[in-house]
Amino acid sequence: MLKHVSLWLALTAVLSGLASAADYSKFTTPGLAKAQITHSDIAPLISYYQQQNWLEVTELGRSVEQRPVYLLKIGHGERKVLAWSQMHGDEPTATAAIFDLLAIIDAQQQQHAATGKGGPAWLDEISLYLIPMLNPDGAERNSRYNALGIDVNRDALALQTPEGQLLMQAAKKIKPHYGFNLHDQNRYHGAGDNKKPATISLLAPAYNEARQINPSRHAAMQLISAVKPLLDKAIPEQLGRYDDEYSMRSFGDTFSGMGISTVLVEAGGNYNDPFRQLARQLNVQLYLRWLELISSGSYRDYDLSGYNSIPMNNSGGMKDLIISNINLPKVDGKGVLARVDLAFTAGGNGRGSAGLDEIGDARIYGAYHSLDASGMAYQAGKAYPLVKPLQLTTDNYLKLLADGYSHFSGDAGLLSNNSGLPVAINPRGVNGPWPQRHASTTFLLSKDNKVQLAVINGRLIRLADGSLIDPFGGN
Ligand SMILES: [Zn+2]
Incomplete structure (x- = not known):
């Protein structure tokens, strides 16, 4: 009983945004705090969630080497959100964060089943689609690239990789309003001239060379403005803005051009944190906050000043x-x-x-x-x-x-x-x-x-x- 009470308290704290690291640690999926996360690490977790009735788990398709790529669907609202992680196989932080998010939702669902109260508020407003580990072959090699040596994130136009094809097919079928493109950046990125690491960097990617701002990119910028206070508090001077140079072959830029409000999240380095557990926990906090903001629509209250005031990433800083x-x-x-x-x-x-x-x-x-x-x-x-x-x-x-x-x-x-x-x-x-x-x-x-x-x-x-x-x- 005591255990349940402490879990409930941690859940309440996590959902209200007042959580401590100890509260989050209760929802930290074991076994993922390491430099390399592979398909065999997530397979048992996928099996567990396949048995839960509050989400749908389907096999989206297979990688070059026939490893399964999964699509998870949670909720049944009209606002559609698609998030994918580890399209670069050696960038696993967000994959761990996605499973932590699932652990939190699972705890909420169990609480709801037991008491009739406490289910996630956003389930009626949002359909959340998650693709954890889009590039399992790269993950197996601890490599950025897929098994053909192709950078999946430069394959959005040519679509020669099965992994890129799966992501594009999912986007065309689901037609998400919001996209979250989840990556890791190298630890030598500083946050502006703060002489501190960019532990999180965010970007609303451009959809053309002129880097214009249309309504969907504007919404992505607002989503970033809306979470800046949270990050300023959690990691003062360690938030960066990723370079917004137009990259026509990349999925974020391509999706942005398809009218999907796309946010790039880069997990970065931190002091004495080789496996990026701070960035992992911040990713979870960001996901929860974005679900809340999208569910209520309240991100529209934010202007772009927050976004524009984030210092640019300082590569090699x-x-x-x-x-x-x-x-x-x-x-x-x-x-x-x-x-x-x-x-x-x-x-x-x-x-x-x-x-x-x-x-x-x-x-x-x-x-x-x-x-x-x-x-x-x-x-x-x-x-x-x-x-x-x-x-x-x-x-x-x-x-x-x-x-x-x-x-x-x-x-x-x-x-x-x-x-x-x-x-x-x-x-x-x-x-x-x-x-x-x-x-x-x-x-x-x-x-x-x-x-x-x-x-x-x-x-x-x-x-x-x-x-x-x-x-x-x-x-
Ligand atoms: Zn990447």
Whole structure:
């Protein structure tokens, strides 16, 4: 009974928009907080919802590799809403959010069945159609593209992918008034010049080169204006507006041209949140609020000032790691030649290895991890030659680093690393007195000729206590 009471309280809070993260966590579908979500993750959830009588689950069709793509229909109102997620297979955040939304509706429906009260208010006004994971083959590969290597979101005109065909067929059959195009963006998008990540970015996509505003695009902009206060409160300075350059091959722009009021939602990065659980929860909040706004029509009370005041996405405005105020030594080692910041990103949408993007003044960027190295000097490390088997422990490794060795050279097979710390073997960009762009990720930082910090493939080891900061293990 207590459990039911707490669930009911959480449900009430979630629906009234006053929920805490703990309230939302009660409706967080287990098993989806991870970097890659595949068809096998959602298959049991689909089976569960196929057995519930408050929604219709149909197989819309199949992907290139014959994985099923599902269409879920909830409600029976005249206002039709179509939302689809993961048309880019490596962008799973909204798929998790869709299942969280379903968990909330499921709880409401169970409450309604038990008490005759508390069903979703919008069911009579809206027919909600959901396509979770439009591109299951891409999801399987953790790839943006489908199994043919085609970007489904550049296939809205040519319609050569089964996945793109399914989405277009669904749109033509359902004739939605509203469309929600649910994506993830790379974590290096900042929100304007806030030096903070764009954890959510929104856009009412253009339907022509001139980026005109017709009634349906106007409505999409109003829907965004209407949720801006919610996001300003939840993520101050971390809301961005996606670039509205017309992209004729994309579904959002094409649907916008078909008179569907389309909103693009991009889930983005956040500090210490590698699986984007904040963006996931915000997606759920947005869906609930939009259902309310569409159901009542009250979004029409909003003008476009909210939309227009959202700062544009700042592509590349965020870095994984910035080490600032490093002294570069003069060639003779006597005195300081320049003082610079070093900015690193992992590349590969966060899955690659560390790279040194920029040397110089990095004050315009935000960073997921930053370190002020004032008073420390760049020092190229020496190579420790591997000529016989070497058992590396934390103690002997820290001693090597303190002695000015930053990396190993020779046969990697001779090294057994039991230190629990990263090592660099035959790295690039380690020679010369100064760091090199796109090369140096392994070097030492010293103060008064004593090594303080070792940067090993972009990971930071503090010599004083052997502690490690890994800016590239997620964000
Ligand atoms: Zn995408």
